[in-house]
Amino acid sequence: MNGAELLVEALKREHVTHIFGYAGATICAIAEALKAAPELAYTLVRTEQNAGHMASGYARMSGEVGVCIVTSGPGATNLITGIATAYMDSIPMVAITGQVPSYLLGRDIFQEVDITGAVAPFSKHSYLVKNARDLPRVVKEAFYLASTGRPGPVLIDVPSDVQKQEVESPQWPEAVSIRGYRPSVQGNGMQIRRAWETIARSRRPVLCAGGGIFLAGAEAALEEFATRNSIPVVTTMMGLSLLPTDHPLNIGMVGSHGSPAANRALAQADLLIFAGARVADRAICEPDQFRSRIPIIHMDVDPAEIGKNVQATIPIVGDVRHILRQLLEQGVCQPEEGWLSGLQALRRADLDHAPRERGGGVTPGRFLRLLGERLPADTAVCADVGQNLIWTCRYLPMQEGTRFLTSGGLGTMGYSLPAAVGVKAAQPERNTVVICGDGSFQMSFPELATIRAEQMNIKIIVFQNQVLGLVRQYQTQQPYTGPYGVDLDGSPDFQTIAAAYGMDSYCLGSDEKAEAVLDAFLSNAGSSLLIVRVHPECSTND
Amino acid sequence: MQQTLSVLVENQAGILNRVTGLFSRRAFNIESLAVGVTDDPSISRITIRVDSGNNVLEQVEKQLNKLVEVIKVRAQEETRYIGRELMLIKVNASTKTRGEIAAIAEIVGAKVDDLTPTSMTLELSDTTERLDAFQAMMRPFSILEVARTGLIALQTGGGKL
Numbered sequence: 045m046n047g048a049e050l051l052v053e054a055l056k057r058e059h060v061t062h063i064f065g066y067a068g069a070t071i072c073a074i075a076e077a078l079k080a081a082p083e084l085a086y087t088l089v090r091t092e093q094n095a096g097h098m099a100s101g102y103a104r105m106s107g108e109v110g111v112c113i114v115t116s117g118p119g120a121t122n123l124i125t126g127i128a129t130a131y132m133d134s135i136p137m138v139a140i141t142g143q144v145p146s147y148l149l150g151r152d153i154f155q156e157v158d159i160t161g162a163v164a165p166f167s168k169h170s171y172l173v174k175n176a177r178d179l180p181r182v183v184k185e186a187f188y189l190a191s192t193g194r195p196g197p198v199l200i201d202v203p204s205d206v207q208k209q210e211v212e213s214p215q216w217p218e219a220v221s222i223r224g225y226r227p228s229v230q231g232n233g234m235q236i237r238r239a240w241e242t243i244a245r246s247r248r249p250v251l252c253a254g255g256g257i258f259l260a261g262a263e264a265a266l267e268e269f270a271t272r273n274s275i276p277v278v279t280t281m282m283g284l285s286l287l288p289t290d291h292p293l294n295i296g297m298v299g300s301h302g303s304p305a306a307n308r309a310l311a312q313a314d315l316l317i318f319a320g321a322r323v324a325d326r327a328i329c330e331p332d333q334f335r336s337r338i339p340i341i342h343m344d345v346d347p348a349e350i351g352k353n354v355q356a357t358i359p360i361v362g363d364v365r366h367i368l369r370q371l372l373e374q375g376v377c378q379p380e381e382g383w384l385s386g387l388q389a390l391r392r393a394d395l396d397h398a399p400r401e402r403g404g405g406v407t408p409g410r411f412l413r414l415l416g417e418r419l420p421a422d423t424a425v426c427a428d429v430g431q432n433l434i435w436t437c438r439y440l441p442m443q444e445g446t447r448f449l450t451s452g453g454l455g456t457m458g459y460s461l462p463a464a465v466g467v468k469a470a471q472p473e474r475n476t477v478v479i480c481g482d483g484s485f486q487m488s489f490p491e492l493a494t495i496r497a498e499q500m501n502i503k504i505i506v507f508q509n510q511v512l513g514l515v516r517q518y519q520t521q522q523p524y525t526g527p528y529g530v531d532l533d534g535s536p537d538f539q540t541i542a543a544a545y546g547m548d549s550y551c552l553g554s555d556e557k558a559e560a561v562l563d564a565f566l567s568n569a570g571s572s573l574l575i576v577r578v579h580p581e582c583s584t585n586d
Numbered sequence: 587m588q589q590t591l592s593v594l595v596e597n598q599a600g601i602l603n604r605v606t607g608l609f610s611r612r613a614f615n616i617e618s619l620a621v622g623v624t625d626d627p628s629i630s631r632i633t634i635r636v637d638s639g640n641n642v643l644e645q646v647e648k649q650l651n652k653l654v655e656v657i658k659v660r661a662q663e664e665t666r667y668i669g670r671e672l673m674l675i676k677v678n679a680s681t682k683t684r685g686e687i688a689a690i691a692e693i694v695g696a697k698v699d700d701l702t703p704t705s706m707t708l709e710l711s712d713t714t715e716r717l718d719a720f721q722a723m724m725r726p727f728s729i730l731e732v733a734r735t736g737l738i739a740l741q742t743g744g745g746k747l
Contacts, residue, residue: 160600161603164603164604164607165607165611168654169654172600189654222654223596223657224595224596224653224654224655224656224657224658225654346652347648347651348645348648348649348651348652351641351644351645351648352645352648
């Protein structure tokens, strides 16, 4: 077998079923080997960055490691944003890059770039394979590293001569053995008991749940723990859809773009429990003010997250699903009478908030509520970055089974459309909706071709205000004096774009027609595009 | 505050790059760094001096531990380790000053490695502070070149990392 065949065989042994890629000269041998492996579905993207986002969407829906393969040089550098996006959101991914022949490394030849060096700051690990004999071990380690502990992207750089190198009787390792890598799973028993004593003693506890809950598959454990102990739950942006919007314990999303009820819950709590949340600036602006006032329990699989942004009173390192199960065994407690009901009243007020109508154009909040009522319970909602995201977080009602995806950590514009392709590849039956703005749509709409080629059914909603709305909003606040460089002049007619890709499209220009247009759009048999015209002054504070 | 970290790592290409890259991107400042292979040829030992408070040090330790090739990390307690650094120093030395330089060298235990009609090269292994002091003593003779290895450290007593 040659190196490329070993690589493909190794992918099969890792139960890979789907690959997102973009062809290139230095991965022709891998393409040749993939051709002989029809059981591995291959999706050709339109730019390498999106192969990363598709692998991300795939991984988040399937719980498996997402895989992408691109060529050396510009293929690899284009993928960098996809890798960084996955890193910030802790998404399990294996990225394979072609490389120039190993005997020419370092000569700056055509399409050569030091990609392992370039991704070091935002990958969990990387390999430059210099001998094809190492490939079985490297691939096994890469999948193990990507998917265990705190998940993340791992890159394997394979020079083209290594892909062609013949290996006789390759060795397939049974297990992975890396002496410097031993992620914790169970929470320390003493810390669990200390945490439980603190929880049982607290009168106004709040549990703040983040994206780590999804990654650990701890959704059920979270709900059980919160329900049994009547602990109100707030989520970070990455934790949205952990609980349905109308769940009695769900107090909403925290942070600078979060809901007043959720932020009030944090301010009034006498105990904060962070579960699979990084306590980053967008979620908690001044973590130290909590630390000085109330105890903090912080559970995370990555010990480096504990004490990084907030000093925890009781740190618990481990898999948050195991930790929550361990805590469940400790007993049952009840917070102060009126604590939950008070927050629920605030929550109700948030959900009933009537968004400001601007006159001319659609009111995003009103539209998103109507959309949420119409989406099937199992829908995957992929939101992009900008006002569209903030509005979606705030107004879109999510049901039991709804899954919300966004690029919460890196905030990568153009994430939503390719992520939705990944979702569909993982779960073809799942209803999938993209919500983006006219800025982010123009970053990713070449992937409409991928959607068409794969015959996927994805419903794409584009909020169109002809402006980079959230940046515009920032520029109109102190210390800035007004918008600059944010008008999307020259944008194409998106309905013509949709038609060019053979996709039906709809346009909604006012609140009055929203119900009828939404019904037509959502009942369309295939992929379709809905343009939602929004007044440029429309703000996330409306 | 200066702190010393001992780090055992896989003896592989690229690991030093990962370690130093981690320092720069987390905005931690390296004061000195020394690397060498251990008695086990598959393991290298890196000794890093950082100028930081305790919070930063804890974060450095944790981030280092996250690197897959890092096997062990320990912050050395200030009073519980032997720290040594090696210095080679070349100074101007004429027939007039040679004797005085040699006398100072003898007092501090420095060795004369090279001698020319106009210069002397001395070698001293000691604590960082004593090397600093020796260097200051040599300054009046006009230092031509200095090379220092950075600190290496082992904990005192029978324990090991």
